[in-house]
Amino acid sequence: MPLDSVTLSSVGVNEEEMSDYMAALGSGIGIPERHICICGHQLSRHEKWEIGFSCVVSKSWCSCTEPLAVLQPERVKPFRYSSSGYGKKHALTKGIYTLKSQGFGATWLIEINCFRCGTKNGKIYPAPIDRAGRIASESGKKNALLCFSCINEIGGAFYY
Ligand SMILES: [Zn+2]
Numbered sequence: 083m084p085l086d087s088v089t090l091s092s093v094g095v096n097e098e099e100m101s102d103y104m105a106a107l108g109s110g111i112g113i114p115e116r117h118i119c120i121c122g123h124q125l126s127r128h129e130k131w132e133i134g135f136s137c138v139v140s141k142s143w144c145s146c147t148e149p150l151a152v153l154q155p156e157r158v159k160p161f162r163y164s165s166s167g168y169g170k171k172h173a174l175t176k177g178i179y180t181l182k183s184q185g186f187g188a189t190w191l192i193e194i195n196c197f198r199c200g201t202k203n204g205k206i207y208p209a210p211i212d213r214a215g216r217i218a219s220e221s222g223k224k225n226a227l228l229c230f231s232c233i234n235e236i237g238g239a240f241y242y
Pocket residue numbers: 119120121122123128137146147148149150
């Protein structure tokens with residue numbers, strides 16, 4: 083009688099789950115591997131260097147140096163976009179949109195308020211921040227949740 087071949091499902095996991103987990107082990111950050119960073123990508127995709135962090139979903143377009151866990155989704159695959167501005171142009175927004183359109187949910191790990199003035203009122207947007215501290219039209223050195231008046235005050239690229 084032929085014996086069963088070994089598969090990941092015979093040890094209770096699927097391939098996506100396992101590759102995310104292995105990536106998390108490799109990153110050495112020590113935070114749950116399925117959490118999504120404010121840059122819009124998995125925390126396990128960030129690498130720690132002596133000078134700080136970088137996000138390696140694709141080195142060419144995410145320069146996140148200050149990772150922050152903001153949400154835990156039921157599925158991590160949708161979080162693969164790049165940022166080209168704040169709000170709907172931000173990788174986090176695109177990931178959430180895709181997650182939702184595939185019928186999955188997520189829970190926030192942080193309070194939703196403006197990182198700059200602290201307001202919870204009105205719309206709060208994810209925004210990439212460039213080296214000079216202004217709103218970027220590409221991936222940011224860091225990212226923040228900001229209300230519209232703070233976005234206006236900070237200034238930067240508003241090609242919306
Ligand atoms: Zn990040």
